[in-house]
Amino acid sequence: MPDKVYMMPNPPTPNVPIHFNPTFCTGCNVCVEVCRTDVLMPNPVKKQPPIVLYPDECWYCGICVEDCSIPGSIWMVHPLNQSVVVNWKRKDTGEFFRLGMKNPPPPNTKPPAK
Amino acid sequence: MSSWWNFVQRQASVPEWAYPIRYDVENQVDIDVLVLGGGIAGCHAAINAARQGAKVAIVDKGSIRRSGQGGAGVDHWQAACTNPCSKVTPEEYTRAIVDSFAGYDCGPMRYIQCQESWDTLLDCEKMGVQIRDVRDEFKGAAFRDEATKLLFTYDYENRHTLRVYGHDMKPRLWREIRKLGVQIFDRVMATSLLTQDGRQGTHVVGATGFNVRTGEFYIFKSKATILAMAHPRREWTFSTELNGGSASFADLNIVGDGHAMGWNAGAEFAAMERSMGSSGGFAYIQYGVGYPDNTWYGCTMVDANGKEVRWLSHNGEELKSIAERFQPAPDQKFILMGGGLVGGAIAREVKGNYIDNTLTELIRKGEIKLPLYADLPGLPEHERRAIFGLMVGNEGKTRIPVYDIYTKAGFDPDKDLLQAPVMPPDSYRSPHYPAGSMVPQWREVFGGGLLVDWDLKANLEGLYAGGRMVYGAGEHAGAATSGRYAGRQAAKYALSAHASELDTKQVAQEKARVYAHLNKGRASIGWKELNAGLCRVMQDYCGAFRNEETLQAGLRILNSVKESELTETYAANPHELERVLECHTILTVGEMIMHASLARKASSRFLNFYRLDYPEVDPPEWNKLLPIRLEENQVKVRELPLDYHLREPYAPSYEENYQAHSGL
Numbered sequence: 001m002p003d004k005v006y007m008m009p010n011p012p013t014p015n016v017p018i019h020f021n022p023t024f025c026t027g028c029n030v031c032v033e034v035c036r037t038d039v040l041m042p043n044p045v046k047k048q049p050p051i052v053l054y055p056d057e058c059w060y061c062g063i064c065v066e067d068c069s070i071p072g073s074i075w076m077v078h079p080l081n082q083s084v085v086v087n088w089k090r091k092d093t094g095e096f097f098r099l100g101m102k103n104p105p106p107p108n109t110k111p112p113a114k
Numbered sequence: 115m116s117s118w119w120n121f122v123q124r125q126a127s128v129p130e131w132a133y134p135i136r137y138d139v140e141n142q143v144d145i146d147v148l149v150l151g152g153g154i155a156g157c158h159a160a161i162n163a164a165r166q167g168a169k170v171a172i173v174d175k176g177s178i179r180r181s182g183q184g185g186a187g188v189d190h191w192q193a194a195c196t197n198p199c200s201k202v203t204p205e206e207y208t209r210a211i212v213d214s215f216a217g218y219d220c221g222p223m224r225y226i227q228c229q230e231s232w233d234t235l236l237d238c239e240k241m242g243v244q245i246r247d248v249r250d251e252f253k254g255a256a257f258r259d260e261a262t263k264l265l266f267t268y269d270y271e272n273r274h275t276l277r278v279y280g281h282d283m284k285p286r287l288w289r290e291i292r293k294l295g296v297q298i299f300d301r302v303m304a305t306s307l308l309t310q311d312g313r314q315g316t317h318v319v320g321a322t323g324f325n326v327r328t329g330e331f332y333i334f335k336s337k338a339t340i341l342a343m344a345h346p347r348r349e350w351t352f353s354t355e356l357n358g359g360s361a362s363f364a365d366l367n368i369v370g371d372g373h374a375m376g377w378n379a380g381a382e383f384a385a386m387e388r389s390m391g392s393s394g395g396f397a398y399i400q401y402g403v404g405y406p407d408n409t410w411y412g413c414t415m416v417d418a419n420g421k422e423v424r425w426l427s428h429n430g431e432e433l434k435s436i437a438e439r440f441q442p443a444p445d446q447k448f449i450l451m452g453g454g455l456v457g458g459a460i461a462r463e464v465k466g467n468y469i470d471n472t473l474t475e476l477i478r479k480g481e482i483k484l485p486l487y488a489d490l491p492g493l494p495e496h497e498r499r500a501i502f503g504l505m506v507g508n509e510g511k512t513r514i515p516v517y518d519i520y521t522k523a524g525f526d527p528d529k530d531l532l533q534a535p536v537m538p539p540d541s542y543r544s545p546h547y548p549a550g551s552m553v554p555q556w557r558e559v560f561g562g563g564l565l566v567d568w569d570l571k572a573n574l575e576g577l578y579a580g581g582r583m584v585y586g587a588g589e590h591a592g593a594a595t596s597g598r599y600a601g602r603q604a605a606k607y608a609l610s611a612h613a614s615e616l617d618t619k620q621v622a623q624e625k626a627r628v629y630a631h632l633n634k635g636r637a638s639i640g641w642k643e644l645n646a647g648l649c650r651v652m653q654d655y656c657g658a659f660r661n662e663e664t665l666q667a668g669l670r671i672l673n674s675v676k677e678s679e680l681t682e683t684y685a686a687n688p689h690e691l692e693r694v695l696e697c698h699t700i701l702t703v704g705e706m707i708m709h710a711s712l713a714r715k716a717s718s719r720f721l722n723f724y725r726l727d728y729p730e731v732d733p734p735e736w737n738k739l740l741p742i743r744l745e746e747n748q749v750k751v752r753e754l755p756l757d758y759h760l761r762e763p764y765a766p767s768y769e770e771n772y773q774a775h776s777g778l
Binding site for chain 2: 041
């Protein structure tokens, strides 16, 4: 069944740059503190993930994700207007891949240089 | 799951503002040195002022732990001329850059950078930033010095620019600031400079601000003030609807507040008429598409069928090997590349190697077929890992947005060709493809800023500047070094100066301006519509082509908006109030740009400045700065030689001036 229907204005775009998994997120609000433009607001319900209030002001720097200490509780999704053209081609097979495709190749687990 | 929309749907109610509202609270802070802007320049300024023994406060609209353009990381460190491997002197590097910008660059700031860049980086290393290949991952690479384990980029022969692991640069600076006892004012927007007797053009004695979460007011009283805020943005283009703030190199907080408050206080600005092209909100993911420039410098590019695009030296000779891309040509001593120089008219003597500059024509003729790809697998392993593992992985907006997201989605630089944007052929004339396709009337301020002397002091007593506040092109190491120097100078001044009384009338007037927008109903317009309206004025009347009539008309319209729509714009909470007040900044900066454009009655290729009524390009008699300032609210223009910093009252050489002023 669909949710109860309210009168709501159109959502601003990009719609949801930052996602939370409530199973892992403890509501510590470190991400709220490091966000430069206050995209995220503390949830009025304690220990719940922050509210993404200003998605349209996100710089997509990814610091909220980088500075979070609990893996899997927060992730970033690029605006579709940009990510839709992030494409790559496997050099030896010629296969095409796209960021956001339905059946992506297995992840490359090599970390950045350190 | 946790968007505002979901919350409202689930709770069937709108959440109350997350922070206490305190519009009626007023805080006064007395210090020696006030640093406005808590980015890279501001942090180094605060650290170095505090180390001199000054009582310091630092103010930022975001939280200083991660705010500013350098807050998301840094991958390369420029002009480290005094590092043990460098073969370029500070004098040579400074002259090459200043010449590249045809003299329209801040000589003192460049020379200070060339002298102190390496020492500043060592300072960062002491704070915990990794600047060496300590795990020997790049052992044997052509860009590595085996003794020091330093990694270089762009010019492997002359070694003036380093690759660094700077993804956590900002948190390290933040910890140092806290250790030194600097008073931190996060989430405070500075709104004005306070001056002696409240008059324009006098001693700067403090500043005002308000908290963008709670709305409370701040009055800062200082003996010296450092403007360390960013360059103007959101001036010609503004659209959060396309990509949020993602398509801009600067986050939404960056509008040029320092420029506007300096201007209103009577400070003098140079090169505000200069601009560069922009693709509005349509840029691609920064560092996240295949291209051969900047962070991706040296990468092989291939076409849709795998045909390689040639690399050429500055004089058009084809480079036969990948190694040659990182070497100067036989007739060059060294080459320059990197931030602040991207797309610039680099002087021939130091112009780096680039992919074929006839690429546009080759695409038109069908000899090169779009789309292009960055052939990372075709690079030697060290080069590939340096680009995608080290630089993309530590640069701002790359560690999570590109490295983490792309690799999780299966991208493997050992196997995959990353596609370049598909654009009209003309857009490939600049190798910086992520910027997208330029539209002539969509522009960005480039290099316009505060005019400074050899102390990085402005024309106003007690006012210093660092980073992109200063006129001339800048980047991360430039911000760090100029902030460091300005911090020392401001502290030295403050420790011997006495505090001046604030003008209560000036404070009261500013407070009234700040809070006026809270009393408007939502029937009026909001900040976004106002911002977009101001951009239209800039596009139409002060775009790629300008004349006396369009500029006068533009000033008239801006003034009309100031009397009408600006006063009617609403703010329903402290965050919206911040954004509305940024529109005041945008309007003021627009006026500065138009006044500066009126003053220059000639066109200039170097300034990317074209007057329809003065079409002659760079006539020699106009090769000069035309600094502008306000005096009793009237615009004053004067002429200044481009090399003013090497003429009376200064010494004729960079080194003599540096020795006399640096305080080291």
